[in-house]
Amino acid sequence: ETGVTQTPRHLVMGMTNKKSLKCEQHLGHNAMYWYKQSAKKPLELMFVYNFKEQTENNSVPSRFSPECPNSSHLFLHLHTLQPEDSALYLCASSQEVASGNTIYFGEGSWLTVV
């Protein structure tokens, strides 16, 4: 049982498709994050939202578009992706973005771009 739920768990999409990843946290947190985990590379922070406001975009290509309608939900809209975008996308949350707050992760969404 996890306080951070991601759907879908697996997604296969073509390069011309548009799809979205969804994340929901049930922990009452105010900060949410998207991370990308590629094979043999460290986890990469993509986006940070604090109280629904985007506070960080870590030089992510515009084909990834985040949306945070409220503190409990976070989306990652995907369009015209490339095969190298295939990875595990992890959503996470914390009470706030302050450094001492523990970050809790979801189980991830496996994305394959064909």
Place this chain on the structure above:
Amino acid sequence: AQTVTQSQPEMSVQEAETVTLSCTYDTSESDYYLFWYKQPPSRQMILVIRQEAYKQQNATENRFSVNFQKAAKSFSLKISDSQLGDAAMYFCAYRSAPMGNTPLVFGKGTRLSVIA
């Protein structure tokens, strides 16, 4: 920029034995947080243990403990009485302490196998 290095891509340990996973980091800051996360085959990242840099006492959580050497910028994880369920990828992570938005910086991970 801060970096985190895990020099052991893979480790193995016999069940009930003790294993130590290494982590070093590079920073010019004096105040920060360090974490070990576990990622089992389910892929969920689970916090194992955290350490505040201003605390000299090493953090412990049941069978998990750290050896935090601030001067050496080393933060190793010791797992005692290893269990089959400990098999996973383990990631060391660093986070700056100043106020505001600071990202977690992760190492590349160490894959731990537990042999029955």
